[in-house]
Amino acid sequence: xxxxxxxxxxxxxxxxRECGRxxxxxxxxxxxxxxxxxxxxxxxxxSRPSAQVWLVDPRRQLLTVLGSDYVEKFAYxxxxxxxxxxxxxxxxxxxxxxxxxxxxxxxxxxxxxxPEIFLIIxxxxxxxxxxxxxxxxxxxxxxxxxxxxxxxxxxxTFGGWSSAGSDPILRALHQxxxxxxxxxxxxxxxxxxxxxxxxxLPRGRGLLMAEDTGVFVQVAATDLRR
Numbered sequence: 001x002x003x004x005x006x007x008x009x010x011x012x013x014x015x016x017r018e019c020g021r022x023x024x025x026x027x028x029x030x031x032x033x034x035x036x037x038x039x040x041x042x043x044x045x046x047s048r049p050s051a052q053v054w055l056v057d058p059r060r061q062l063l064t065v066l067g068s069d070y071v072e073k074f075a076y077x078x079x080x081x082x083x084x085x086x087x088x089x090x091x092x093x094x095x096x097x098x099x100x101x102x103x104x105x106x107x108x109x110x111x112x113x114x115p116e117i118f119l120i121i122x123x124x125x126x127x128x129x130x131x132x133x134x135x136x137x138x139x140x141x142x143x144x145x146x147x148x149x150x151x152x153x154x155x156x157t158f159g160g161w162s163s164a165g166s167d168p169i170l171r172a173l174h175q176x177x178x179x180x181x182x183x184x185x186x187x188x189x190x191x192x193x194x195x196x197x198x199x200x201l202p203r204g205r206g207l208l209m210a211e212d213t214g215v216f217v218q219v220a221a222t223d224l225r226r
Contacts, residue, residue, distance in 0.1 A: 039115025
């Protein structure tokens with residue numbers, strides 16, 4: 001079982017403490033580095049498909065997974081995240097399709113060129129939800145991700161998952177039917193998606209829910225530098 005970035009632009013990950021949420025993001029970032037050429041503005045030009053990462057990392061555990069030739073921007077506090085979202089929204093707005101494009105042009109995304117953009121957010125619960133969220137400027141682009149080359153990967157603690165919709169990014173990911181990886185969780189929280197519940201699982205193990213189906217997966221481990 002593997003995650004195809006072309007078929008699944010986004011992913012939500014939730015679970016209890018020490019379940020492997022941050023390690024999951026580290027593994028995804030490592031795969032970005034394996035599949036794509038560096039795409040940050042400081043990287044040299046390339047003819048290969050490239051990627052740049054915009055990283056929100058409150059605990060600063062992911063800063064060394066990829067180098068500055070991949071990581072376009074990172075933030076770990078509220079003011080930094082707000083400034084980063086302003087820049088991201090502006091970058092995505094420049095990729096918005098102009099009116100009058102043909103079906104072929106829309107499918108080929110011929111109106112812009114550049115790297116795929118990966119917005120990676122660890123521990124989103126550490127940011128204010130609702131109208132106070134610094135992420136609200138990026139949320140409208142989640143459902144239009146295919147047009148602008150955006151991918152969003154988010155982790156959140158499992159407690160209170162039923163109220164996660166108060167966060168603009170998580171709400172947009174739900175609207176986009178993004179896959180959800182539920183790692184070690186409390187079944188008493190009730191149904192998570194459709195008729196599926198979470199439950200106790202060993203570290204690194206999770207139930208990957210897509211639409212109304214679920215499959216158990218083991219996330220490959222990637223070391224985090226402390």
